[in-house]
Amino acid sequence: MNLSATIGFISGINECVTLWQWAKSSISSLHSRWSGSHDQILQDRVLQLESGLQALRDTLPVMHDLINKAEWGSHDDIVASLLLNLKDAVSDAEDLLDEFAWYEKKVQVEGNASQSPFIEFFDTVIQGNFNKLNDVQLRLNRLSSQLKNMGLHGVTQRFDKLVRPETTSLLNETKIFDLIIWICVSDDFDVKRLTKEVIQSCTRKEGTNDNLDSLQHALLKQVNNKRLLIVLDDMWDDALKENGQCWKRFCAPFRTVQEGSMMLVTTRCLKVTEGVRTMEPVKLEGLKDEVFWKFFKLCVFGSEGSDNDPELELIGRKIVPKLKGSPLAAKTLGRMLSMDLQASHWNFILESELWEL
Structure with missing residues (x-):
């Protein structure tokens, strides 16, 4: 198990140990109905769900900080619209966490009485909440990325102040590149969404066109003959779906950028580095x-x-x-x-x- 998976488990142990012990016991008691591989898959799903919920808990304070800065630091109509959507996403995230907290209490009260709560847990919580969790996380990532691209970078100031001098050169990036774009990709490589976000980062205006061909022509005009740095952060292997055609479609408008432009992809997936690299990947070490x-x-x-x-x-x-x-x-x-x-x-x-x- 890698470090991120280990930490995800550790971060949840304080609140989830009773639930985890109960779930493991229930899985064992139902062993006769399932294969051993099914047991392991189910245990992995329980662990993944709690790890994802813990990540959501960790994200919410950052989202509240971003909302506060947006409310006080901008009067732009586009920011106001994004802010309403972000508040809705945060509210949905809090509802999801409350729902899971309620179920933990229910398990503590009823879990040892019979196996029926675990069957309900599997059908309702594990299966039902995975899609909810993924949807909320994607919305939070997308909206916070859009707000940061509108100039609201304050949520990372403390980290940047501490770490940035150690991780960047003394070069002033704005003198090298005409455009600097940062996009949070996450595990939803949607060419239309990502293209709209890049355009918004370039123009500081929210696009309303949903036609991919029109969007790509608009992006082509924005980046044509410009030297740009685009960072695609946290990219997953779904970027390579359709035998890599999604990735090629996304990259198409960047064919006419100025020489010296750079596209930086960050990922934890080796398959991504093999599929998109044009040079040897750099494996990042930890901070000093x-x-x-x-x-x-x-x-x-x-x-x-x-x-x-x-x-x-x-x-x-x-x-x-x-x-x-x-x-x-x-x-x-x-x-x-x-x-x-x-x-x-x-x-x-x-x-x-x-x-x-």
Whole structure:
């Protein structure tokens, strides 16, 4: 299991251990009806659902921060429209988390009484909520990406202030590129959506045309003979669907950009690097030790201070190497540690066998 999957499990253990033990027991008791592979698939689905819900919990404070900055920092009509949609998505996310929290309580009360709650859990919660979870996450990613492209980058200021000097050169990018575009792709590679977002990033106007051919002609006009840097963040292998035709359609308008333009793709999927690369991929290492330590404290305490607790700092120093410099791991685990600033809780995390997964 990779680090991100491990951390996803760790981040959920505080709230999900009773549910997980109950689910595992229920799966075992139903073993005679299913094959062993079905058991493993079901356990994986339970774990994936809780991991996804934990990621949603971690995302909501950032979304509230973005909403606050948009309300106070912009009077643009397009931003106002995006803001309403983002508030709706946040509300749906909170409803989904409330629904799952209610079911956890229900399981605690009824779970040991019979197997019927688990059958309901499988049919209603696992099967039903996966689509809801994916839909909400995609909406949040899409809307926050659009707002950031409208100039609302404040949600990442603390991280950028800390990390950016260590991860970028002294070159001023705006003097090199005519356009700098950042798009959050996630696991929904929709050519029409992505094309609209690129156009919006170029024009600062929300497009209303839904015809892909018209959109691509509009994008071609925006990028023609310009030197641009486009970042496609968190791309998954669905970008390669239809034998790579989706990827080729998306890239078509960029054929006339100026020499020196760059397209940077970030991904955790090896298949993506093999399918889209034009040069050897760069495998990112973790942040440098001291920079990562500062960011870890920021995630746990909300500042670079260590809460003036030498015992917690000592435990934290032992935890940090296990995260291998990953900002995502620091964010996820930092939230869990911040919920209980007792040495016993921190030692439990440090000594957990989950690190060996």
